[in-house]
Amino acid sequence: MEISVASPDRREKILESSAELFARKGVATTTVREIGDAAGVFSGSLYHYFKSKNAIVAELMRGFITDIQLRFDQVEKTANDPEDVLRGLIRETLVVIELHPHPTAIYQNDRAYLRDNDLLQSVDGPSRQVREHWMKAIAEGVDQGIFRKDVAPEIFYRSVRDTLWSTTHWPDRQKYTTEEFADLMITLFLSGFRVA
Secondary structure, three states, X not given: OOOOOOHHHHHHHHHHHHHXXXXXXXXXXXXXXXXXXXXXXXXXXHHHOOOOHHHHHHHHHXXXXXXXXXXXXXXXHHOOOHHHXXXXXXXXXXXXXXXXXXXXXXXXXXXXXXXXXXXXXXXXXXXHHHHHHHHHHHHHHHHOOOEOXXXXXXXXXXXXXXXXXXXXXXXXXXXXXXXXXHHHHHHHHHHHHEOO
16 A cells, blocks of 8 residues: 655665665665565655666765765864874764665675666766765875875775675674774774874
């Protein structure tokens, strides 16, 4: 039976239901009918809100990457120095993972589907801009003598980035609040990268 809510609410319900299904089952194996059932709308009605299943995926990914960009822009604007920027980027990455668990899972687990269906285009450009926040802070920190010159910036960046995004699968992750875990990651990474 179709739920009776205003259009924006219904659209949001479709996005939420789709995100959960995509994260749990995978995008390829999730059907429009399953999305409709989960959202409480007839599957045919979905096309009034989204042209296709892939249009839903694209919107989820756009919202996900936009939130990251906004958060990282704010970190850069309010930080006192390059180390403060890295602290903020680590913290905000973990906040995004907590706030957007389903898009995080889709981005990590369904990259082949996203690539094969031209759904990475809207994410790749912003992802490069997100990367620039890291690389700029690292380069400035090295230039200012805050960070070590003997650790390649790309290696440090990839190590931090890949570790943070993989923590969604760590069994002990739930033992910490996001704030506690951010402090742990900041200590772990920056204590080894900071000039003695």
